[in-house]
Amino acid sequence: MLDINAIRQDFPILSKTVYNKPLIYLDNGATTQKPRCVVEKIEHGYYNENANIHRGVHFLSQAATEAHEEARKTVQNFLNARSSNEIIFTRGTTESINLIASSFCDECVSEGDEVIVSVMEHHSNIVPWQIQAAKKGISLKVIPMNEIGELDIEAYKSLFSEKTRLVSVAHVSNVLGTVNPVKEIIEIAHEHNVPVLVDGAQSVPHIPVDVQDLDAEFYVFSGHKIYGPTGIGVLYGKEEWLDKLPPYQGGGEMIATVSFEKTTFNELPFKFEAGTPDYIGSTALAEALRYVNNIGMKEIEAYEHELLRYATEKLSAIEGMRIFGQAREKSGVLSFLVGNIHHYDMGMLLDRLGIAVRTGHHCAQPLMQALGIEGTVRASFSFYNTKEEIDVLAAGIERVRKMF
Numbered sequence: 001m002l003d004i005n006a007i008r009q010d011f012p013i014l015s016k017t018v019y020n021k022p023l024i025y026l027d028n029g030a031t032t033q034k035p036r037c038v039v040e041k042i043e044h045g046y047y048n049e050n051a052n053i054h055r056g057v058h059f060l061s062q063a064a065t066e067a068h069e070e071a072r073k074t075v076q077n078f079l080n081a082r083s084s085n086e087i088i089f090t091r092g093t094t095e096s097i098n099l100i101a102s103s104f105c106d107e108c109v110s111e112g113d114e115v116i117v118s119v120m121e122h123h124s125n126i127v128p129w130q131i132q133a134a135k136k137g138i139s140l141k142v143i144p145m146n147e148i149g150e151l152d153i154e155a156y157k158s159l160f161s162e163k164t165r166l167v168s169v170a171h172v173s174n175v176l177g178t179v180n181p182v183k184e185i186i187e188i189a190h191e192h193n194v195p196v197l198v199d200g201a202q203s204v205p206h207i208p209v210d211v212q213d214l215d216a217e218f219y220v221f222s223g224h225k226i227y228g229p230t231g232i233g234v235l236y237g238k239e240e241w242l243d244k245l246p247p248y249q250g251g252g253e254m255i256a257t258v259s260f261e262k263t264t265f266n267e268l269p270f271k272f273e274a275g276t277p278d279y280i281g282s283t284a285l286a287e288a289l290r291y292v293n294n295i296g297m298k299e300i301e302a303y304e305h306e307l308l309r310y311a312t313e314k315l316s317a318i319e320g321m322r323i324f325g326q327a328r329e330k331s332g333v334l335s336f337l338v339g340n341i342h343h344y345d346m347g348m349l350l351d352r353l354g355i356a357v358r359t360g361h362h363c364a365q366p367l368m369q370a371l372g373i374e375g376t377v378r379a380s381f382s383f384y385n386t387k388e389e390i391d392v393l394a395a396g397i398e399r400v401r402k403m404f
């Protein structure tokens with residue numbers, strides 16, 4: 001059992017009031033709040049260990065380098081990666097996917113080749129592939145879903161051809177909350193000798209992830225969605241794959257030697273980290289991972305699952321409620337519409353009650369098209385949310401419904 005009251009004390013922002021109402025923060029899918037230890041880690045870094053890393057012989061530079069590399073090991077352990085060389089720090093999920101889209105397509109695709117994505121992808125797992133499609137003449141194949149928001153695995157199997165080069169899918173949908181069967185998706189891809197990238201933006205903060213068990217070639221996530229700072233994220237890649245892909249950006253750190261005649265690239269992981277990395281962000285992200293590990297990812301998963309069950313039951317009882325995404329395996333995301341009330345109106349009025357939810361297409365316009373809607377209201381949960389907050393949400397929705 002989690003001591004939620006004690007946990008909430010770690011997040012000063014949760015005691016805020018907005019419009020004289022206690023803040024109820026249910027926009028965790030967009031970004032999570034930060035525990036005090038993460039903010040203190042940033043302050044500690046700038047006050048005590050701030051010097052550019054990897055290049056300095058002096059004390060501070062070595063301390064900052066050690067902290068950054070220690071953070072890489074923390075991420076490695078968190079994901080159960082085989083080696084810290086397989087952990088690349090990026091700016092976030094979006095940059096990680098762009099990195100792979102660019103480097104993979106430079107090395108491994110030619111005109112006419114195909115990349116498989118799913119209908120429920122975030123724009124950041126669609127647009128980078130479309131940019132490459134326009135450059136390289138490749139095409140996207142899309143895994144459809146059934147009416148409850150689960151990917152159609154039989155249809156997925158039928159998308160493979162001689163020209164399939166990569167599969168890139170979300171572990172958890174940011175709109176539907178569906179937990180996709182990525183292990184099975186990866187197994188099927190491997191039967192065709194096709195590598196897989198998993199977008200873990202909405203999974204890593206909520207369910208235990210073991211990249212060796214999943215056997216994904218690439219797995220990516222954002223620090224800010226797992227209680228870490230903004231501007232830092234992770235690309236995990238199997239060493240043999242990262243070794244064979246070309247660098248994404250050129251500059252300092254990523255080179256071994258440079259002359260005007262010939263430049264040679266640094267070894268992993270530095271080959272993919274051009275320029276000064278966010279070495280303060282990496283240590284704060286590691287602190288966030290330690291924080292959630294102390295609570296326990298299994299405990300977090302179970303508690304958030306119970307919150308989702310409770311919220312689904314409560315909200316389902318509201319007249320005119322339509323919940324989008326009823327998959328058998330779901331993570332803590334509830335997307336809904338009530339009667340004919342516009343999602344934006346619902347979000348604005350809930351906000352006045354102190355309830356922060358997200359409205360709109362959630363950067364998943366193709367999914368909205370598949371659902372035949374423009375947008376939804378989305379409540380997304382964290383382990384610091386409570387059933388009492390869900391009661392207030394349900395009462396707020398009911399109040400808005402009666403106004404219309």
Ligand code: PLP
Pocket residue numbers: 029030091092093094095122124125170172173174199201202222
């Ligand atoms: N993928 C999914 C499933 C997401 O939910 C998000 C953000 O909401 C992203 C990718 C993009 O993450 P970021 O903006 O942190 O790069």
